[in-house]
Amino acid sequence: xxxxxxxxxxxxxxxxxxxxxxxxxxxTTADADLTAALRTARALAQGAEALGYNEIAExxxxxxATLERLLRPNAIAEDETAxxxxxxxxxxxxxxxxxxxxxxxxxTESDYAVLFGEIAASRAAHAxxxx
Amino acid sequence: xxxxxxxxxxxxxxxxxxxxxxxxxxxxxxxQAEALESEHRSRRDVLLDHYAAAGADAPPPESAYDVGxxxxxxxxxxxxxxxxxxxxxxxxxGLAATDPDERQLCLDMYSAAAVxxxxxxxxxxxxxxxxxxxxxx
Numbered sequence: 001x002x003x004x005x006x007x008x009x010x011x012x013x014x015x016x017x018x019x020x021x022x023x024x025x026x027x028t029t030a031d032a033d034l035t036a037a038l039r040t041a042r043a044l045a046q047g048a049e050a051l052g053y054n055e056i057a058e059x060x061x062x063x064x065a066t067l068e069r070l071l072r073p074n075a076i077a078e079d080e081t082a083x084x085x086x087x088x089x090x091x092x093x094x095x096x097x098x099x100x101x102x103x104x105x106x107x108t109e110s111d112y113a114v115l116f117g118e119i120a121a122s123r124a125a126h127a128x129x130x131x
Numbered sequence: 132x133x134x135x136x137x138x139x140x141x142x143x144x145x146x147x148x149x150x151x152x153x154x155x156x157x158x159x160x161x162x163q164a165e166a167l168e169s170e171h172r173s174r175r176d177v178l179l180d181h182y183a184a185a186g187a188d189a190p191p192p193e194s195a196y197d198v199g200x201x202x203x204x205x206x207x208x209x210x211x212x213x214x215x216x217x218x219x220x221x222x223x224x225g226l227a228a229t230d231p232d233e234r235q236l237c238l239d240m241y242s243a244a245a246v247x248x249x250x251x252x253x254x255x256x257x258x259x260x261x262x263x264x265x266x267x268x
Contacts, residue, residue: 055260062262098242105226105238117226117238118263121219121245128246129259 050083134225219265
């Protein structure tokens with residue numbers, strides 16, 4: 001196929017540019033911590049809305065929008081979750097969500113430690129004012 | 132300076148500001164200010180213990196901080212809102228620390244600062260919702 005050294009080099013360059021290098025393709029996978037944070041943000045938003053904490057729900061929607069943007073091109077379907085029974089249950093859910101994000105802040109291998117820490121702190125503040 | 136040095140400096144400044152501002156407050160804001168001042172002192176003590184455990188010298192506080200003129204309760208409330216926002220912003224910056232122990236301490240302090248900011252805003256009738264506590268605008 002390549003009869004000269006120059007032809008070989010050009011051919012290699014063309015094949016590399018075309019992505020035909022024998023390397024396996026990489027499928028973009030969703031970051032597990034981002035996905036978990038998104039699911040929790042959506043669930044907390046639904047719970048806060050159900051109990052009339054609309055400003056707090058908006059915080060969670062803001063978190064969810066940011067997480068959705070970072071997860072693109074992956075799209076995570078939104079699940080319907082049961083509403084918390086009362087404010088104490090919502091505060092407990094906020095505390096659990098804060099702990100989840102705090103753990104992600106400490107263990108993530110991505111560049112999102114600050115983001116997870118912000119989400120953890122915001123949820124902790126929600127729990128404190130709801131309680 | 133490390134993130135913890137900067138955070139300790141913010142806690143020193145907060146304690147000073149509460150000492151100057153709380154006397155101008157009454158009712159719920161006064162009670163909350165006294166509670167939050169006590170929490171800043173507790174956080175300062177945790178940080179001083181951290182330095183002692185590491186065998187390091189903690190940075191000392193300044194002899195005084197510029198808190199401006201506090202003429203009335205409104206000025207005191209504004210000052211303490213600014214102080215709590217500043218403390219949260221300072222600890223937030225430490226989340227990028229690569230040392231796990233430093234990041235954990237900054238995360239703990241940042242979460243406590245976000246809670247304090249929300250409680251203070253609630254006490255003075257400000258909106259408490261904040262998706263990104265301490266994030267620069």
